[in-house]
Amino acid sequence: MEITVVHGDITRQQVDAVVNAANRGMRGGGGVDGAIHAAGGPAVLADCVARFPHGLATGDAGWTTAGDLPARWVIHVVGPDHRSGQTDRSLLTSCYARALAVADELGAGSVAFPLVSAGIYGWPKHDAVAAAIETLAAAETAVAEARMVAFDRGTYQLIAQSLSTT
Numbered sequence: 651m652e653i654t655v656v657h658g659d660i661t662r663q664q665v666d667a668v669v670n671a672a673n674r675g676m677r678g679g680g681g682v683d684g685a686i687h688a689a690g691g692p693a694v695l696a697d698c699v700a701r702f703p704h705g706l707a708t709g710d711a712g713w714t715t716a717g718d719l720p721a722r723w724v725i726h727v728v729g730p731d732h733r734s735g736q737t738d739r740s741l742l743t744s745c746y747a748r749a750l751a752v753a754d755e756l757g758a759g760s761v762a763f764p765l766v767s768a769g770i771y772g773w774p775k776h777d778a779v780a781a782a783i784e785t786l787a788a789a790e791t792a793v794a795e796a797r798m799v800a801f802d803r804g805t806y807q808l809i810a811q812s813l814s815t816t
């Protein structure tokens with residue numbers, strides 16, 4: 651699998667699946683979650699309600715339609731909330747591994763990822779990048795491209811630097 655990085659908005663990516671940094675409730679939220687629901691439209695929330703009546707566990711992944719997004723699917727993951735004391739790193743790496751497993755179930759060839767837990771959930775950015783890249787690099791998957799989408803320049807530079815030494 652090729653791991654790439656772009657600076658931009660994940661809702662604009664032309665890929666088979668975009669990953670959402672959701673929360674356990676799976677009914678939308680702030681940050682990238684809010685952006686994906688806003689751009690995907692009500693079909694995304696309706697599918698979340700239908701497919702995840704009891705939400706989703708931290709570290710797990712599950713898919714819905716992508717509604718009006720260019721992508722075909724949204725793969726929702728629930729990162730650990732570092733700010734409220736969830737500091738078990740395996741819950742963060744699990745998000746990337748589980749997202750790729752779901753992508754394989756769907757037959758998605760290209761998947762765009764945000765930097766899970768690094769926003770509202772407050773995971774230290776350097777380690778959020780390291781966890782993402784090391785997990786993606788070690789994954790056994792049929793996905794051809796994992797595209798990290800950095801929302802700001804600083805995050806883009808951190809990811810690009812990490813990729814250049816992987």
Ligand code: ADP
Pocket residue numbers: 658659660661671672680681682683685729764765766767768769770771772773799800801802805
């Ligand atoms: P979490 O609650 O898991 O921390 P956030 O959505 O708050 O999730 O942040 C995760 C990352 O997604 C942060 O680096 C944030 O800057 C980034 N982000 C926010 N909006 C977008 C977007 N539209 N496209 C890509 N990344 C985004």
